[in-house]
Amino acid sequence: MPKTDYLDDPSAPKANSLVVGVTAFVQDDAGRVLLIERGDNGLWALPGGGQEVGESTPAAAVRETLEETGVEVEITGLVGIYSHPGHVIAYDDGEVRQEFSICLRARPVSGELATSDESTQVHWVEPAALDGLAMHPRMRVRVDDGLRADPQPYLG
Structure with a gap:
Protein backbone atom coordinates (compact mmCIF):
# COMPACT_ATOMS: atom_id res chain seq x y z
CA MET A 1 0.00 0.00 0.00
CA PRO A 2 1.61 3.32 -1.05
CA LYS A 3 2.39 5.68 1.78
CA THR A 4 3.82 9.12 2.51
CA ASP A 5 5.90 9.87 5.61
CA TYR A 6 5.69 13.30 7.25
CA LEU A 7 8.10 14.45 9.93
CA ASP A 8 7.34 17.64 11.88
CA ASP A 9 5.47 18.97 8.84
CA PRO A 10 2.70 21.46 9.72
CA SER A 11 0.91 20.60 6.46
CA ALA A 12 0.77 16.87 7.31
CA PRO A 13 -2.65 15.29 7.70
CA LYS A 14 -3.78 14.61 11.27
CA ALA A 15 -3.23 11.09 12.59
CA VAL A 26 20.13 -7.25 14.74
CA GLN A 27 23.93 -7.31 14.90
CA ASP A 28 26.14 -10.21 13.94
CA ASP A 29 29.34 -11.21 15.76
CA ALA A 30 31.32 -8.81 13.51
CA GLY A 31 29.15 -5.85 14.60
CA ARG A 32 27.36 -5.50 11.26
CA VAL A 33 23.70 -4.42 11.29
CA LEU A 34 20.99 -6.33 9.42
CA LEU A 35 19.15 -3.93 7.08
CA ILE A 36 16.62 -4.16 4.30
CA GLU A 37 15.92 -1.87 1.40
CA ARG A 38 12.16 -1.41 1.59
CA GLY A 39 10.13 -2.19 -1.50
CA ASP A 40 7.51 0.49 -0.79
CA ASN A 41 9.81 3.53 -0.58
CA GLY A 42 13.34 2.42 -1.51
CA LEU A 43 14.74 3.46 1.88
CA TRP A 44 16.97 1.33 4.07
CA ALA A 45 15.48 0.16 7.35
CA LEU A 46 15.62 -2.32 10.17
CA PRO A 47 13.37 -5.30 9.51
CA GLY A 48 9.96 -4.97 11.09
CA GLY A 49 6.26 -4.48 10.68
CA GLY A 50 2.94 -4.60 12.44
CA GLN A 51 2.19 -6.73 15.45
CA GLU A 52 -0.78 -9.03 14.90
CA VAL A 53 -3.62 -9.73 17.33
CA GLY A 54 -2.74 -12.72 19.50
CA GLU A 55 1.00 -12.20 19.00
CA SER A 56 3.54 -10.89 21.51
CA THR A 57 5.80 -8.00 20.57
CA PRO A 58 8.95 -10.19 20.64
CA ALA A 59 7.24 -12.85 18.51
CA ALA A 60 6.23 -10.17 15.98
CA ALA A 61 9.84 -8.94 15.72
CA VAL A 62 11.11 -12.50 15.20
CA ARG A 63 8.44 -13.22 12.56
CA GLU A 64 8.91 -9.96 10.67
CA THR A 65 12.70 -10.35 10.62
CA LEU A 66 12.46 -13.89 9.25
CA GLU A 67 9.85 -12.89 6.65
CA GLU A 68 11.80 -9.87 5.40
CA THR A 69 15.38 -11.14 5.62
CA GLY A 70 15.51 -14.94 5.80
CA VAL A 71 17.32 -14.66 9.16
CA GLU A 72 15.91 -16.21 12.32
CA VAL A 73 16.72 -14.16 15.41
CA GLU A 74 16.56 -14.36 19.17
CA ILE A 75 15.41 -11.26 21.07
CA THR A 76 17.96 -10.11 23.65
CA GLY A 77 16.70 -6.74 24.85
CA LEU A 78 15.00 -3.42 24.20
CA VAL A 79 16.53 -0.60 22.15
CA GLY A 80 13.62 1.76 22.66
CA ILE A 81 10.04 2.89 22.17
CA TYR A 82 9.49 5.43 19.39
CA SER A 83 6.24 7.39 19.43
CA HIS A 84 7.01 10.87 18.10
CA PRO A 85 3.60 12.50 17.42
CA GLY A 86 5.18 14.67 14.71
CA HIS A 87 5.91 11.58 12.59
CA VAL A 88 2.81 10.45 10.73
CA ILE A 89 2.44 8.05 7.83
CA ALA A 90 -0.41 8.67 5.39
CA TYR A 91 -1.74 5.75 3.35
CA ASP A 92 -3.72 5.96 0.11
CA ASP A 93 -6.80 4.48 1.82
CA GLY A 94 -7.13 7.49 4.16
CA GLU A 95 -5.44 5.97 7.19
CA VAL A 96 -2.91 8.31 8.82
CA ARG A 97 -0.84 6.60 11.52
CA GLN A 98 1.09 8.24 14.30
CA GLU A 99 4.48 6.59 14.72
CA PHE A 100 4.50 3.91 17.40
CA SER A 101 7.31 1.41 17.16
CA ILE A 102 9.04 -0.80 19.67
CA CYS A 103 12.61 -1.59 18.64
CA LEU A 104 14.03 -4.79 20.09
CA ARG A 105 17.65 -5.90 20.15
CA ALA A 106 18.29 -9.32 18.63
CA ARG A 107 21.01 -11.68 17.57
CA PRO A 108 20.99 -13.99 14.54
CA VAL A 109 20.64 -17.71 15.22
CA SER A 110 20.19 -19.23 11.75
CA GLY A 111 19.12 -18.64 8.17
CA GLU A 112 20.50 -17.05 5.03
CA LEU A 113 19.86 -13.60 3.63
CA ALA A 114 16.84 -13.53 1.32
CA THR A 115 14.57 -10.80 -0.01
CA SER A 116 10.78 -10.84 0.27
CA ASP A 117 7.69 -9.03 -1.02
CA GLU A 118 8.67 -6.16 1.31
CA SER A 119 12.45 -6.05 0.79
CA THR A 120 14.32 -5.51 -2.46
CA GLN A 121 17.75 -5.96 -0.85
CA VAL A 122 18.96 -7.46 2.43
CA HIS A 123 22.49 -6.85 3.71
CA TRP A 124 24.71 -6.99 6.75
CA VAL A 125 25.99 -3.41 6.88
CA GLU A 126 29.14 -2.16 8.58
CA PRO A 127 28.32 0.77 10.90
CA ALA A 128 30.84 2.93 9.02
CA ALA A 129 28.80 2.47 5.82
CA LEU A 130 25.47 3.68 7.26
CA ASP A 131 25.94 7.31 6.21
CA GLY A 132 25.94 6.24 2.56
CA LEU A 133 22.46 4.71 2.76
CA ALA A 134 19.16 6.53 2.18
CA MET A 135 17.25 6.08 5.45
CA HIS A 136 14.29 7.88 7.04
CA PRO A 137 15.55 10.09 9.91
CA ARG A 138 13.33 8.34 12.48
CA MET A 139 14.70 4.93 11.40
CA ARG A 140 18.24 6.26 11.67
CA VAL A 141 17.51 7.25 15.29
CA ARG A 142 16.67 3.61 16.04
CA VAL A 143 19.82 2.35 14.33
CA ASP A 144 22.00 4.87 16.17
CA ASP A 145 20.36 3.98 19.49
CA GLY A 146 21.01 0.29 18.81
CA LEU A 147 24.66 0.97 18.04
CA ARG A 148 25.06 2.85 21.33
CA ALA A 149 24.03 -0.30 23.21
CA ASP A 150 22.87 1.94 26.06
CA PRO A 151 21.45 -0.15 28.93
CA GLN A 152 18.72 2.51 29.27
CA PRO A 153 16.26 2.21 26.37
CA TYR A 154 15.15 5.24 24.39
CA LEU A 155 11.66 6.34 25.44
CA GLY A 156 10.14 8.97 23.24
Whole structure:
Protein backbone atom coordinates (compact mmCIF):
# COMPACT_ATOMS: atom_id res chain seq x y z
CA MET A 1 0.00 0.00 0.00
CA PRO A 2 1.61 3.32 -1.05
CA LYS A 3 2.39 5.68 1.78
CA THR A 4 3.82 9.12 2.51
CA ASP A 5 5.90 9.87 5.61
CA TYR A 6 5.69 13.30 7.25
CA LEU A 7 8.10 14.45 9.93
CA ASP A 8 7.34 17.64 11.88
CA ASP A 9 5.47 18.97 8.84
CA PRO A 10 2.70 21.46 9.72
CA SER A 11 0.91 20.60 6.46
CA ALA A 12 0.77 16.87 7.31
CA PRO A 13 -2.65 15.29 7.70
CA LYS A 14 -3.78 14.61 11.27
CA ALA A 15 -3.23 11.09 12.59
CA ASN A 16 -6.36 8.95 12.84
CA SER A 17 -4.83 5.65 13.98
CA LEU A 18 -2.13 4.12 16.12
CA VAL A 19 -0.77 0.67 15.26
CA VAL A 20 1.85 -1.28 17.19
CA GLY A 21 4.91 -1.57 14.99
CA VAL A 22 8.04 -3.54 15.80
CA THR A 23 11.57 -3.38 14.46
CA ALA A 24 14.55 -5.58 15.22
CA PHE A 25 18.06 -4.20 15.64
CA VAL A 26 20.13 -7.25 14.74
CA GLN A 27 23.93 -7.31 14.90
CA ASP A 28 26.14 -10.21 13.94
CA ASP A 29 29.34 -11.21 15.76
CA ALA A 30 31.32 -8.81 13.51
CA GLY A 31 29.15 -5.85 14.60
CA ARG A 32 27.36 -5.50 11.26
CA VAL A 33 23.70 -4.42 11.29
CA LEU A 34 20.99 -6.33 9.42
CA LEU A 35 19.15 -3.93 7.08
CA ILE A 36 16.62 -4.16 4.30
CA GLU A 37 15.92 -1.87 1.40
CA ARG A 38 12.16 -1.41 1.59
CA GLY A 39 10.13 -2.19 -1.50
CA ASP A 40 7.51 0.49 -0.79
CA ASN A 41 9.81 3.53 -0.58
CA GLY A 42 13.34 2.42 -1.51
CA LEU A 43 14.74 3.46 1.88
CA TRP A 44 16.97 1.33 4.07
CA ALA A 45 15.48 0.16 7.35
CA LEU A 46 15.62 -2.32 10.17
CA PRO A 47 13.37 -5.30 9.51
CA GLY A 48 9.96 -4.97 11.09
CA GLY A 49 6.26 -4.48 10.68
CA GLY A 50 2.94 -4.60 12.44
CA GLN A 51 2.19 -6.73 15.45
CA GLU A 52 -0.78 -9.03 14.90
CA VAL A 53 -3.62 -9.73 17.33
CA GLY A 54 -2.74 -12.72 19.50
CA GLU A 55 1.00 -12.20 19.00
CA SER A 56 3.54 -10.89 21.51
CA THR A 57 5.80 -8.00 20.57
CA PRO A 58 8.95 -10.19 20.64
CA ALA A 59 7.24 -12.85 18.51
CA ALA A 60 6.23 -10.17 15.98
CA ALA A 61 9.84 -8.94 15.72
CA VAL A 62 11.11 -12.50 15.20
CA ARG A 63 8.44 -13.22 12.56
CA GLU A 64 8.91 -9.96 10.67
CA THR A 65 12.70 -10.35 10.62
CA LEU A 66 12.46 -13.89 9.25
CA GLU A 67 9.85 -12.89 6.65
CA GLU A 68 11.80 -9.87 5.40
CA THR A 69 15.38 -11.14 5.62
CA GLY A 70 15.51 -14.94 5.80
CA VAL A 71 17.32 -14.66 9.16
CA GLU A 72 15.91 -16.21 12.32
CA VAL A 73 16.72 -14.16 15.41
CA GLU A 74 16.56 -14.36 19.17
CA ILE A 75 15.41 -11.26 21.07
CA THR A 76 17.96 -10.11 23.65
CA GLY A 77 16.70 -6.74 24.85
CA LEU A 78 15.00 -3.42 24.20
CA VAL A 79 16.53 -0.60 22.15
CA GLY A 80 13.62 1.76 22.66
CA ILE A 81 10.04 2.89 22.17
CA TYR A 82 9.49 5.43 19.39
CA SER A 83 6.24 7.39 19.43
CA HIS A 84 7.01 10.87 18.10
CA PRO A 85 3.60 12.50 17.42
CA GLY A 86 5.18 14.67 14.71
CA HIS A 87 5.91 11.58 12.59
CA VAL A 88 2.81 10.45 10.73
CA ILE A 89 2.44 8.05 7.83
CA ALA A 90 -0.41 8.67 5.39
CA TYR A 91 -1.74 5.75 3.35
CA ASP A 92 -3.72 5.96 0.11
CA ASP A 93 -6.80 4.48 1.82
CA GLY A 94 -7.13 7.49 4.16
CA GLU A 95 -5.44 5.97 7.19
CA VAL A 96 -2.91 8.31 8.82
CA ARG A 97 -0.84 6.60 11.52
CA GLN A 98 1.09 8.24 14.30
CA GLU A 99 4.48 6.59 14.72
CA PHE A 100 4.50 3.91 17.40
CA SER A 101 7.31 1.41 17.16
CA ILE A 102 9.04 -0.80 19.67
CA CYS A 103 12.61 -1.59 18.64
CA LEU A 104 14.03 -4.79 20.09
CA ARG A 105 17.65 -5.90 20.15
CA ALA A 106 18.29 -9.32 18.63
CA ARG A 107 21.01 -11.68 17.57
CA PRO A 108 20.99 -13.99 14.54
CA VAL A 109 20.64 -17.71 15.22
CA SER A 110 20.19 -19.23 11.75
CA GLY A 111 19.12 -18.64 8.17
CA GLU A 112 20.50 -17.05 5.03
CA LEU A 113 19.86 -13.60 3.63
CA ALA A 114 16.84 -13.53 1.32
CA THR A 115 14.57 -10.80 -0.01
CA SER A 116 10.78 -10.84 0.27
CA ASP A 117 7.69 -9.03 -1.02
CA GLU A 118 8.67 -6.16 1.31
CA SER A 119 12.45 -6.05 0.79
CA THR A 120 14.32 -5.51 -2.46
CA GLN A 121 17.75 -5.96 -0.85
CA VAL A 122 18.96 -7.46 2.43
CA HIS A 123 22.49 -6.85 3.71
CA TRP A 124 24.71 -6.99 6.75
CA VAL A 125 25.99 -3.41 6.88
CA GLU A 126 29.14 -2.16 8.58
CA PRO A 127 28.32 0.77 10.90
CA ALA A 128 30.84 2.93 9.02
CA ALA A 129 28.80 2.47 5.82
CA LEU A 130 25.47 3.68 7.26
CA ASP A 131 25.94 7.31 6.21
CA GLY A 132 25.94 6.24 2.56
CA LEU A 133 22.46 4.71 2.76
CA ALA A 134 19.16 6.53 2.18
CA MET A 135 17.25 6.08 5.45
CA HIS A 136 14.29 7.88 7.04
CA PRO A 137 15.55 10.09 9.91
CA ARG A 138 13.33 8.34 12.48
CA MET A 139 14.70 4.93 11.40
CA ARG A 140 18.24 6.26 11.67
CA VAL A 141 17.51 7.25 15.29
CA ARG A 142 16.67 3.61 16.04
CA VAL A 143 19.82 2.35 14.33
CA ASP A 144 22.00 4.87 16.17
CA ASP A 145 20.36 3.98 19.49
CA GLY A 146 21.01 0.29 18.81
CA LEU A 147 24.66 0.97 18.04
CA ARG A 148 25.06 2.85 21.33
CA ALA A 149 24.03 -0.30 23.21
CA ASP A 150 22.87 1.94 26.06
CA PRO A 151 21.45 -0.15 28.93
CA GLN A 152 18.72 2.51 29.27
CA PRO A 153 16.26 2.21 26.37
CA TYR A 154 15.15 5.24 24.39
CA LEU A 155 11.66 6.34 25.44
CA GLY A 156 10.14 8.97 23.24
